[in-house]
Amino acid sequence: MAVKKFVVGVFTDEKVLFPAVKKVRSAGYKIHDVYTPMPIHGLDHAMGLRETSLHTAGFIYGITGTTTALSCIGWIFNSDWPLNFGGKSHFDLPAWIPITFELTVLFSAVGMVLTFCYLCQLAPFVRKHHFNLRATDDQFTMVIECTEKTNEAEVSSFLQSVGAVNINTQVAETGWWLGRYDTDKLPYNTQGLN
Amino acid sequence: MASIKEHFEIPGRYKQWSLGLIGVGVLSLIIGFILYGTKDQGTRFWSALLQNSVYFLLIVNAAMFFFCATTLAMGGFQMAFRRVTEAISASVIPIGIITFIVLMCLVFGGHTAIYEWLDPAAVAKYKDLSAKSGFLSKGFFTTYTILTIGLWSVLGYKMRQISRSIDDTPLSIEEGKKYIFKNTVWAALYIVWFALTVASVVPWLWLMSLNAHWFSTMYSWYTFASTFVSGMALITIFVIYLKNQGYLEYVNEEHLHDLGKFQFAFSIFWTYLWFDQFMLIWYANISEETIYFKTRFEGAYQGIFYLNLIINFVAPLLILMKRGSKRNWGTVTFMSVLLIFGHWLDLYQMVFGSTSPNTVPLNLFDFGLALGFVGLIMLQTGRVLSKFPMVAKNHPFLKESIIHHT
Numbered sequence: 148m149a150v151k152k153f154v155v156g157v158f159t160d161e162k163v164l165f166p167a168v169k170k171v172r173s174a175g176y177k178i179h180d181v182y183t184p185m186p187i188h189g190l191d192h193a194m195g196l197r198e199t200s201l202h203t204a205g206f207i208y209g210i211t212g213t214t215t216a217l218s219c220i221g222w223i224f225n226s227d228w229p230l231n232f233g234g235k236s237h238f239d240l241p242a243w244i245p246i247t248f249e250l251t252v253l254f255s256a257v258g259m260v261l262t263f264c265y266l267c268q269l270a271p272f273v274r275k276h277h278f279n280l281r282a283t284d285d286q287f288t289m290v291i292e293c294t295e296k297t298n299e300a301e302v303s304s305f306l307q308s309v310g311a312v313n314i315n316t317q318v319a320e321t322g323w324w325l326g327r328y329d330t331d332k333l334p335y336n337t338q339g340l341n
Numbered sequence: 342m343a344s345i346k347e348h349f350e351i352p353g354r355y356k357q358w359s360l361g362l363i364g365v366g367v368l369s370l371i372i373g374f375i376l377y378g379t380k381d382q383g384t385r386f387w388s389a390l391l392q393n394s395v396y397f398l399l400i401v402n403a404a405m406f407f408f409c410a411t412t413l414a415m416g417g418f419q420m421a422f423r424r425v426t427e428a429i430s431a432s433v434i435p436i437g438i439i440t441f442i443v444l445m446c447l448v449f450g451g452h453t454a455i456y457e458w459l460d461p462a463a464v465a466k467y468k469d470l471s472a473k474s475g476f477l478s479k480g481f482f483t484t485y486t487i488l489t490i491g492l493w494s495v496l497g498y499k500m501r502q503i504s505r506s507i508d509d510t511p512l513s514i515e516e517g518k519k520y521i522f523k524n525t526v527w528a529a530l531y532i533v534w535f536a537l538t539v540a541s542v543v544p545w546l547w548l549m550s551l552n553a554h555w556f557s558t559m560y561s562w563y564t565f566a567s568t569f570v571s572g573m574a575l576i577t578i579f580v581i582y583l584k585n586q587g588y589l590e591y592v593n594e595e596h597l598h599d600l601g602k603f604q605f606a607f608s609i610f611w612t613y614l615w616f617d618q619f620m621l622i623w624y625a626n627i628s629e630e631t632i633y634f635k636t637r638f639e640g641a642y643q644g645i646f647y648l649n650l651i652i653n654f655v656a657p658l659l660i661l662m663k664r665g666s667k668r669n670w671g672t673v674t675f676m677s678v679l680l681i682f683g684h685w686l687d688l689y690q691m692v693f694g695s696t697s698p699n700t701v702p703l704n705l706f707d708f709g710l711a712l713g714f715v716g717l718i719m720l721q722t723g724r725v726l727s728k729f730p731m732v733a734k735n736h737p738f739l740k741e742s743i744i745h746h747t
Binding site: 206234 | 616662664
């Protein structure tokens with residue numbers, strides 16, 4: 148649990164958002180995150196995020212699936228319950244390939260979905276703070292994290308100068324907590340932090 | 342636009358190399374004819390010619406398939422190097438003529454050891470051959486071969502002409518729409534003809550009929566996948582070479598990444614078809630089907646059988662899987678060369694596994710012929726590239742290619 152203070156700038160146009168992200172970064176402010184209604188191509192590069200390692204995870208899940216399939220089928224057909232299929236040898240690799248392929252795809256697909264949900268902290272009954280609800284509809288929201296040295300008024304006026312249409316300050320939890328979106332109980336106290 | 346180098350000036354070394362390679366090819370042809378030309382009906386000699394000419398014809402034709410398919414798909418990313426694919430496809434005409442001569446020599450020279458269906462005694466003896474005699478006959482073979490190579494040449498010529506026709510005339514938006522539509526119509530005609538040739542009848546006629554009794558429904562797709570991967574590799578090599586020489590200013594790592602993805606994806610596709618064909622026959626284990634794999638899986642071609650899988654499946658799978666390696670000029674060049682060789686070897690076992698089932702007669706003669714065709718492709722592609730501008734600067738989709746990123 149880390150409750151922090153944020154300056155939130157709301158943008159209505161993607162074309163304004165891109166240069167704004169670059170200017171905010173070069174001015175040295177710390178961007179907590181940018182929330183957009185749809186995926187925006189190249190925004191991750193503009194924000195300076197590192198390349199995702201999701202595909203490496205996918206590769207590892209894939210070879211896990213391959214190994215599982217080969218060792219499982221190998222064990223069943225060779226030592227657990229050897230059967231004679233049309234006179235083929237017990238170790239008949241070509242016949243195993245389709246299932247090995249399927250398990251490779253299954254492991255990597257399911258594994259990558261779960262990893263993705265973990266990385267995005269998405270799950271049932273997991274709640275996170277929303278800085279701007281219209282970020283899921285039509286607005287682009289840039290959230291700047293305040294440190295002890297940050298001058299809020301300065302950040303606000305800077306955001307205004309780069310094209311934000313609506314600017315406010317919020318105190319919020321950065322992580323997730325157990326809860327539901329239809330209840331409004333926050334696990335932390337925002338009083339006294341402003 | 343001002344800094345774009347429009348015309349390819351053929352470097353002296355390029356010309357020397359291409360002519361040298363053609364020289365090697367002609368020399369191999371002569372030596373091969375002396376050594377093998379008259380022995381056993383010249384089967385060894387003519388099989389090598391058949392394999393090389395068909396392989397190189399199909400891979401330069403794959404370049405044409407690439408730009409027609411991307412035209413139909415309204416693709417934009419390839420515009421930065423589309424003229425290169427067009428130049429490669431111009432080689433369809435000379436190599437098509439060579440292939441046509443080779444095929445006609447085979448059919449009318451009575452090479453029954455290569456095409457068993459040419460032998461009237463065999464057709465009378467075997468029921469399956471006489472049932473197929475409408476399809477596997479001199480008349481149909483010749484007609485379809487003429488139509489195939491002729492229409493490829495004509496449609497390719499038309500596509501290149503349409504592409505060049507707007508080099509000096511910037512288009513308005515309305516004209517641009519009309520131009521794209523015209524392109525689409527001609528590309529669609531080519532794709533339909535491609536489906537009727539490479540994707541179905543032509544591999545049956547030219548290659549599958551080497552085993553006249555045997556058939557496989559995967560065969561044409563398998564041949565197509567094989568030649569498409571190597572066609573993409575050929576395009577990539579030319580693009581990288583020209584980029585190294587300081588041409589193709591608009592091409593960057595993003596385009597290379599997409600070419601690498603094509604090689605990777607279609608290598609997997611090739612494996613899928615290869616495995617489908619192999620596994621169904623292996624599993625059903627019916628003797629008239631397994632005869633094809635008898636020589637390849639268990640016989641003399643076992644080494645090539647596994648090498649084929651390693652080069653064309655394991656290597657691209659492991660090497661090209663990473664994003665970084667698809668964006669690395671060196672790695673992609675290496676893989677392109679490897680894949681062209683790998684699929685050449687694939688066609689080698691398709692042809693020689695049938696015409697020379699007991700021994701693998703691979704030697705310098707085969708490589709010499711292959712180098713000759715490489716030289717011919719280099720010469721023709723360089724000549725076409727130097728004649729016409731290298732960037733289709735008035736094409737409506739060019740900007741999409743310049744700003745392309747993945």
